Amino acid sequence: MKRSFKILKRIGLVLLCLVALLAMATFLYLKQAQFGQAPSGDRLAKIEKSIHYKNGKFHNLIETPTLSKGYSIWGETYNTLFKSHPRRTPIDSLPSIKTNLKTLSPDTNVVVWFGHSSVFIQLNKKRFLIDPVFSGQASPLPGSVKAYKGSDIYTADDMPEIDYLLISHDHYDHLDYETIVALKDKVKFVVCGLGVGAHFERWGYLPKQLLEKDWNEKIAIEKDFVLFTETSHHESGRSFTQGQTLWMSYLIQSPDLKIYISGDGGYDNRFIEIGKKYGGIDWAIMECGQYDKAWQSVHNLPEEVVKASLDLKAKNVIPVHHSKFTLGKHPWDEPLIRITKLSVHQPYRLATPMIGESVLLNKSNQQFKQWWVNIN
Incomplete structure (x- = not known):
């Protein structure tokens, strides 16, 4: 014994x-530096004054569980790891166009999508870059969640000088350490939710560059040219601690155009309120991909993307958050197939550019190919 x-x-x-x-x-x-920095000191004190920060974390306006009723974290983990989900990643290389952003005429109002949620906007001679991810991966774990073949053709070196770098939230597929560090000397201002600036300071950005905002604030760019911070229904975090930084959507309003950038977030009545608040949207850049009924509260299904676009009174819609990384269980091209079918006879125009293709904001008759058809 x-x-x-x-x-x-x-x-x-x-x-x-x-x-x-x-x-x-x-x-x-x-x-490691890639995981960023938790807010502290004066930054944390400012966060604690936000009405959206309670009991040590940020909260959505309407609290709902991340997992839908009837689903469990263990069940979803098993479903993802051990069940078959065909065509989650394309075998073929995706088609793309390498637009030279540095030689664009300053007078051209244009959107260029880089795959997933990374977008360049030039509007009234100002340049915006949203959620750039050019490292080729959407996870800090080596060898995981790699970009699809053909989808990762742009680098930080391809970017021109950026007036405003907009970050929707600090998840790795939206806030990419390697890209942010490489862009440091090209960016004038960073616009982000409360707390996210702590990551940027650790990565070498100056406090004077950082415009950390709560929901329902605004930044004056020029006369009659304003950037508004808007709500979303999502979450945040780069380690085990969640909800220490705020997630955002944005509205860019120039004298002639209103562009809404949804960021990530499930459907709720905020789209109706935003549509009323701004009197309709000219261009809506909408999350549409990496969704699942299991986490429907934090990511829109394609049917909800349509509903949200109608709520916004959007004239034109560009679906994003697809065609670069596999994060959901659906076929890689399903978001494009479903949103295209659902958008027939809708009052908005659906724009589905290839990666790198210029979307001309003042051209109402520009045509876009269904480039995903016949790609395995």
Whole structure:
């Protein structure tokens, strides 16, 4: 008995040491720069004054569980890892166009989509860059969530000088460490939700560059040219602690055009309110991809993208958050197929550019190919 007890005791000590080593390795790994920095000091004090920050974290306007009723985290993990989900990643290389952004005429109002949610906008001679991810991956874990073949043709070096870098939230597929560091000397101002600036300061950006905002604030760009921060229904976090930074959507209003950028977020009545508030939207850049009924509260299904676009009274809609990374269980091209079918006979025009293709904001008759057809 004594011998058995000693053996069990040794096994227990070995297991305890292994757990301690794993915990220490995880702790040290999360200290890497790519994981950013938690808000502290004056930044945290400002966060704590927000009406959207309660009990140590930010909250959506209407609280709903991330997982839909009838689903569980263990069930979804098993479903993702062990069940078959065909065509989640394309075999073929995706078609694209390499537009030279540095030689665009300053007078051209244009949108260029880079895959997933990364978008360049030139409007009234001002340049905006939204959620750029040019590292080729959407996760900090080596070898995971890589960009599709043909989808990662742009780099930070291809970007011109950027007036406003807009970040919707700090998840890795929207706030990419390698890209942000590479862009540092090209960016005049960063616009982001409360708390997100802590990441940028750790990565070498100056406090005077950072415009950290709560919902329902505005930034005057020029006379009659304003950037508004709007609500979303999502979440945030780059490690185990969640909700320490605020997630956003944006409205860019020039004298002639209103452009809405949805960021990530599930459907709620905010789209009706935003449509009323701004009197309709000329261009809506809408999240449409990497969705699932299991997490419908934080990502729109295609049917909800249509409903939201109608709520916004959008004249033109560009679906994004697809065709670069596999984060959902649906076929890679399903978002495009479904939104195209659902948008027939709708009052808005659906624009489905290839990666890198120029979308001319003042040209109402520009045609776009269904470029995803016949791609395996």
